[in-house]
Amino acid sequence: MTLTIWIDDWQIQCCGESFAPGDVVSWKLLEVDPEDYADVVGSERAREIDCREEHHGQGEGQDPTPVEVVSVTEVHCRYGVPPGAADTMNCPVPGTxxxxxxxxADGWAKARPDVRFAGYLVTARQVRGGDSDDVSAAELPRSPS
Known part of the structure; x- marks a missing residue:
C-alpha cells in the first residue's frame, strides 16, 4: 500500500525543498477530506488522496514522517469566479x-496554456528505520476542518 500526498504549490515555493522519485524525505503529513480537492484534481483522483504535506502552523509538535517518493505529478487547473458567487474570489474550475x-518537484512548474499550477500529487511509501512499512491514513493526524 502506498500513500497519495497533496502538496500545495505555495507550501513548496515558500520553504519546501526539491525532491524526486527515489528520494527519502521527512514531511509533516495531515489527513484530509479528499472531497476538498475534487475541483482541483477531479473527483476520481481526489478519492485517492490520503493526506497533505504541511510546512506552516498546522501539525505543530508532530514528528515528520519519513517517506520514499515513488512518483510526482504536477497538477494544473483553471481558476475563475464561480457562477452566482457573492464574492470575486477565484476558485478551481472543475473539469479543467x-x-x-x-x-x-521544485515548486516552479512550467507554465501551461489556460491553466495555473496548483500543486503536486505525490505517491510515496513510508520508511521506518531503513525498512519500508505501510502506513494507513488512519495513523495520520487529522487536518482541522
Whole structure:
C-alpha cells in the first residue's frame, strides 16, 4: 500500500525543498477530506488522496514522517469566479485539470496554456528505520476542518 500526498504549490515555493522519485524525505503529513480537492484534481483522483504535506502552523509538535517518493505529478487547473458567487474570489474550475508526470518537484512548474499550477500529487511509501512499512491514513493526524 502506498500513500497519495497533496502538496500545495505555495507550501513548496515558500520553504519546501526539491525532491524526486527515489528520494527519502521527512514531511509533516495531515489527513484530509479528499472531497476538498475534487475541483482541483477531479473527483476520481481526489478519492485517492490520503493526506497533505504541511510546512506552516498546522501539525505543530508532530514528528515528520519519513517517506520514499515513488512518483510526482504536477497538477494544473483553471481558476475563475464561480457562477452566482457573492464574492470575486477565484476558485478551481472543475473539469479543467491537467496532470503532468515529472521527474522532479521544485515548486516552479512550467507554465501551461489556460491553466495555473496548483500543486503536486505525490505517491510515496513510508520508511521506518531503513525498512519500508505501510502506513494507513488512519495513523495520520487529522487536518482541522
Amino acid at each position: 485539470t491537467v496532470l503532468v508526470p515529472v521527474d522532479e
